[in-house]
Amino acid sequence: MKFKSLMTAICVLATANIVSAAPFAYVANSGTKNVSVIDTATNTVTATVALPDTQPTIHPYAYSVTVGASGQYVYVGLQDTNEVTVIDAATNAVVKRIGLGTDSPGGLAVNAAETRLYVTSNKSNTLIIINITGSGASEITRVAVETAAQSNPEGVVLSPDGKKAYVANSTTGSIAEISLDEANNVYTRTNLISLVNNTSPYGLAINSTGTKLYAASYNGTASVINTSTRAVTDLPVAAGYSVSVSADNSKVYFPAVGLDKIYVADGTADTVSATTYSVPGAPWGSAIAPNGKLYLAMYSGPDSVKVxxxxxxxxxxxxxxPAGAKPISMGDFTGPAFNNTITATSVTNCTITPSGAIPVNSYGRTFSMTTTGTGVCNWVADATNTGNSGSSYAFATPVNADHAITAQFTAGTPYILTASWIATQGGWIVSNPAGINATSQSATFASGTSVILGVNDGSAYQVQAGSWTGDCTGSLSTCTVVMNANKTFGVTIIPKVIGGGPIYNATKSTYHQTLAEATGAATTGDTIKISTAYTTGGSTTGTTGVTVTLSGGWDQTFTTQTIPSPTSMGAVTITGVAVIATNLKI
Known part of the structure; x- marks a missing residue:
């Protein structure tokens, strides 16, 4: 599987206007090198985003659009310049450019996590899969969408569960079904669905349950495909490049660019109404906004979007x-609804982007931070210093409430504290000030900071005596490190002994600290429970002829035994008593 580097450039506007909380539509204007941002609450253009023009002799033909599930980013396919431009919806700034080499982008789709971008290429006859995690972009692989030499793939949609992609082959009258295993980066064309009477499928749409796939057609009839059986039903609709499904799946809209009208199909009966609706001006792209209205990119006379x-x-x-816009907008170009707000506030020396009242939905969004001056900027989330001094921060999802994010600056040379711990039974180390925790084994602290280290839950775990290493030494339960250089430490975490000791004679109801102590006090028939916290081994003692049972795998209360999960006791020498051992590892 190949991983091919793609051209990526970061471009952030110095002055960024933060958008309001309304859902937006993003219309790609093929004739004017820009994207019109439309507030769907007021149906007004609130911003115009200029597209990259680094090759002024080549027209960056804005063709396709898709909006991420979070509404954070908008992806625009530029033909002729062969790239996908990424726009930050909060700032209306171009923040990433993904070069495709000799491939010209057709349709676009992005997964819900916005880690994978899917691009059809009608030059290479493939679906290109791109890793867009973080600030960069790299090609993972590409999948051939047809067996024919050239199928000119156009629209692409993902199933609601993210396990399949469907690609319209516009010159071979077929739909490629591709299985998506994003966790293992395995992508396979599993079926090729022939549409027979739909000879030119372009735009695709899928209903919210993933049971029906719709294909617009410029020649022949449109199609509805049962995604389970792959049975195809013809719909008497033609001369269209796009299709949109209502949120409740009851209606399907097919704009006919060549006929200046809209066909409406019944999403349940799979029939087309005899009544059509006039929309003069060549409706090309179409998308349904969260307000339920259909937005139509009108390709000709006058340049506009009709609602x-x-x-x-x-x-x-x-x-x-704009005059001469010639909007196309292949794909779903409307953004999601926003239900909450994250208020981001920069402070001196710590600049957060974007800042202000940022509308979000359950997917949240990622904020970035830059530090100026000599010191450390820590993220402060909802008035709590997280101890996280990383360059980015995101609230845990789903985000279902309003939040506030700011920063705290601590002057001084920044130094990194790196942790390494062994915790076979659970537990982890936390630092005060915050920074080291279960998910972060390194943190940055300002020069002179005293960092106190200890276990996360002192009632359940403890530091094994004498196990501190590196810049932490001694046998205490905590360690203090003064950050005057980059430092490291290691430690072993064990379950905390509860009761009188890690060994319990269940017959006599007595606790013991060592194996020798427990067996020395036992009599024949006693059952001695060994907790998982006991790992120091040792020797048995006691009277010859006495037989005891040693039973391992017990928790600290000696009420629950896990099998198979033996106590790893270490080296044991058997002398004196005879032993029957169960669930022990020595």
């Missing part, structure tokens, strides 16, 4: 675009 209200079946608004 079709399915309740009244009329165009209720016409939104003017």
């Amino acid at each position: 079709f209200d399915p309740t009244s079946n009329t165009v209720t608004s016409t939104i003017a675009l």
Whole structure:
């Protein structure tokens, strides 16, 4: 499997206007090298995002659009310049450019986690899968979408569970079904669905349950595909490049670019209404916003977006675009609804981007921070210093409440404290000030900071005596490190002994600290329980002829035994008593 580096450039606007909380539509204008941002609450253009023009002699033909599930990023496919541009929706700034080499982008799709971008290429006849985690981008692999020499793939959609992608082969009348194993980066074309009477499928849409796939057609009939049986039903709709499904799956809209009208299909009966609706101006792209209205990119005369209200079946608004815009917008170009707000506030020496009141949905968003001056910036989330001094921060998802994010600056040369611990029975080390924790074994602290280290839960775990290493020494339960250089430490964490000791004679109800002590006090028939916290081995003692049972795998209360999960006792010497051992590892 190949991993191919892609051209990536970061470009952040110095002055960024933060958007409001309304859902937005992002219209790719093929004729004016920009994207029009439309507030769907007011149906007005609130921003125009200039697309990269580093090759002024080549027109960056804005063709396809998709918006991530979080609404944080907008992805725009630029033909001729062969790249995908990524826009930060909070700042309307171009933050990433993903070069495709000789491949020209067709349709786009992005997974819910926004770690994988799927791009159809009608030059290489493939679906290109790109890792877009973090600030970079790299090609993972590509999948051939047809057996024919050239199928000109266009639209692509993902199933709601993210396990399949569907690609429209526009010149061979077929749909490629591709299985997606993102965890293992395994992508395989599993089926090729022939549409027979749909000879030119372009745009695709899938209903919210993933049971029906719809394909628009410029020639022949449109199609609805049962994704379980792959049975195809023809729909008497033609001359269209896009298709949109209502949120409740009851209606399917097919704009006919060549006929200046909209066809409406029943999402349950798979039939097309005899009534069509006039929309002069060549409706090319289409998308349904969270408000339930259909937004139509009108390719010709005049350059605009028309808003079709399915309740009244009329165009209720016409939104003017730049002269010569020629909007196309292949794909779902409307963003999600936002239910909450994260208020981000920069402080002196710590600049957070984006800042202000940032609308979010359950997917949240990632914030970045830059530090100026000599010192450390820690993220402060909801008034709590997280101890996290990393360059980015995101609240745990799902985000279902308002939050606040800011920073705290501590002056001084920054030094890194690196941890390494062994905790076979659970537990971890935490630091005060915060920074070291279960998920972060390194943290940055300002020069002169005294960092106190200890176990996360002192009632359940303890530091094994004498196990501190590196810049921590001694046998105490905590360690203090003064950060005057980069430092490291190691430690072993063991379950805390509960009661009188890690060994319990269940017959006599007595606790013991060592194996020798327990067996020396035992009589024939006694059952001695060994907790998982006992790992120091030792020797048995006691009277010859006495037989005892040693039983391992017990918790610290000696009420629960896990089998098979033996107590690893270490080296044991058997003398004196005879031993029957169960669930022990020596």
